Amino acid sequence: MPQQDNLSGYNSTVSDPSVFFLSGIPGLEAMHLWISIPFCSVFTVALLGNCTLLYVIKTEPALHKPMYYFLAMLATINLLLPTTTMPKTLSIFWFNSREISFTACLVQMFFLYFFSSMESGVLVAMAFDRYMAICNPLRYVTILTNSVIAKIGLAALTRSFLFVLPVPFLLGRLPFCQSHVIAHCFCEHMAVVTLACASTRINNLYGILVTLLNDGLDMTLIFLSYVKIIRTVFSLASKEEQLKAFGTCVSHFCAILMAYTPMVLTTIIHRFDHQVAPYVHILLANFYFLFPPMMNPIVYGVKTKEIRDKVLLLFRGKNV
Template sequence: MPKQDNLSGYNNTGSDTSVFFLSGIPGLEAMHLWISIPFSSVFTVALLGNCTLLYVIKTEPALHKPMYYFLTMLAVINLVLSATTVPKSLSIFWFNFREISFTACLVQMFFLHTFSSMESCVLVAMAFDRYVAICNPLRYVTILTNSVIAKIGLAALARAVLLTAPVLFLLRRLPFCQSHVIAHCYCEHMAVVKLACASTSLNNIYGIFITLFIGGLDLTLISLSYVRILRTVFSLASKEEQLKAFSTCFSHFCAILMTYTPMVLTTIIHRFGHQVAPHVHILMANFYFLLPPMMNPIVYGVKTKEIRDRVLLLSHGKNF
């Protein structure tokens, strides 16, 4: 494969419609090596943090509770999302390996959309967990049984796959007869759709529908849970009880902000920010796969005593 930053030679690759080329971050090609430093650093912290979190939850019996089962799901999802995008981006930054087959592009897109949807659903489940724990604590164990948690996880996976499958089907039907250069670090759906030389109205409509359906529905459910939580918390007699209740929600609230803020900003910039430089949009999109996976283990580790104590013991080479 040609090792060059100038991708103009790839703009007319009609002879092989199965091969595409990722541009990396357009406009910042000269800085790719420097950009790779924070990318690789954050990726390493995310891998270590989430793997440590999974190990701690698995080995600490006190953490075998619904809240931590959902946190386990979130950690696995973060690992998959990071591993699906960052290694390919680093291969572009370090070795100029831009080529990707159309099949590999679709596989990457499938994992991105499926696990992003699952992440949103798990955040809803975590909001429900906090709602039950605060508003109906006496029935917490009987409502959130292991069976119910497993069903929630399977439902999240099923919803994600059912919503993602049409994206791939609609994309496969499009002809790509001109440029095969994807203006992104990974196979972002709309970046690929823009390369088609046929009507993409169905793809655009379905993309907007998915964004509104997942974001709108899940954020509404999370908001309703927190409205009920706030009503219950403010009805508590003492300030101590109120602060304790708020404290149990703090980590989840941070996870919501870190997940939805980049997602919403990316969607707004992509749909309406036509004056925004391409590299700003691409960097913002990458934050979604870099920031939450790195920060979630840190936030939960700092705010959760059982996790914090277990990690401190591990760091000193001790076991229970």
């Protein structure tokens, strides 16, 4: 296989320590061109869907509400998150362009995990929005003002920045004196850490700490919010009121499942690492960064009447 020969050549190229090479999907090199078709299709749908969602929220006055401001934040993140990895991934699939500088690798890694952390923070904010709307509706408008929404967004941004900032610095201090081939489509943290020829204990501990403080805490807050929401909904008198209240949470609940399910699956698969082919990890990692950005605009478009009607008018070429 010529691609395997290329990788062998890259493996011995250590004269320039600042140059690394992305392998793509090990074991599926011969299928890279075919794999690029669904990857590119999902990426295109994600870009178009989130751009459309942002345009609809901006131009439709009826959507200028807290719930949709948070949705606009999520759409922005879903627009930027796959953009950090897919251009390079597709260049590997299409042009065998595997080379990446170590600095560019660290920059890609920073933005990848920064936007991922931001997405988790915005999902927590959206859970708080639904909690206020259902459990404390009389104070909803007075508490979730534009100023408060902006502060929540800024808090999520600041937290993500502070959590992710040490990662490239911790990696940058490590020596890479052997293989410079990253067994991945993009600069995934653990794929790079395994190449270091020094102790990576601090990197591993910090990765666990960030996972617990970021994803673990966020999932706990979302869970507690929904416990209170479910209690409140079941205390409503009529079945119609209960269904209406649950209906306002369906889209957000789908977004939560799409964001956290791949992450949980990845954690489970890592426990059976010796039994799972490497390409399964890489495909799942790409699924994690591509599938939610593609599906969130579709889910919210289908479930939200105002968005659905505006999009239909937009594609019919009519002015609202």
